[in-house]
Amino acid sequence: MKIRNLSNGREKYETFIEYFYSTYAPHPFSRSKIIIDNKAVVELSYWDDTILINDIFSTERGGGRYAMNIICSKADEYGVVLSLYAKPLDSIAGKKMKKDELRNWYKQFGFDVEQELEDGYDMIRNPS
Secondary structure: OOOOOOOOOOHHHHHHHHHHHHHOEEOOOOOOOEEEOOOEEEEEEEEOOEEEEEEEEEOOOOHHHHHHHHHHHHHHHHOOOEEEEEOOOOOOOOOOOOHHHHHHHHHOOOOEEEEEEOOEEEEEEOOO
8 A cells, every 4th residue: 555645735635626626617517527628527526635536437438548647647746646436337438347447447547456345446546
C-alpha cells in the first residue's frame, strides 16, 4: 500500500476540484457531475485526504481514457492523491470490462490496488 502525502492539507484538493468544476461543462441532470469535452462524464469529490473519482463513464469510445489522462495529469500538477472503486459497469460507449481488465486499465494510469473486494477493487494513485 502506498503512503499518502498529507502535508499540504485540504486546500490543494479543493482547488483541484474547483478547477474541474469551473473548466468543464456541468451535466444537465446532475449538478455533481461534469462533462469533459463531450467525451466522458465524471464526478469528483474530496474524501479521506484523496480526490475520490466517484463516477467516470465515456460517452464515446476512448472517452474514459481521455478523461483519465486529464485527471491524472492535473493530479500530478496539483500534487493530489486519487482514489476510486473499480467495479465493472455497463458502458454506453466502448465495452464492458471484466473485473481484472478494469483493474489493469486503471493500473496503466498509475493506480495501485489497496483492497480487492468481491465485485471490484479499491485503488489509489499518488502523484508523480
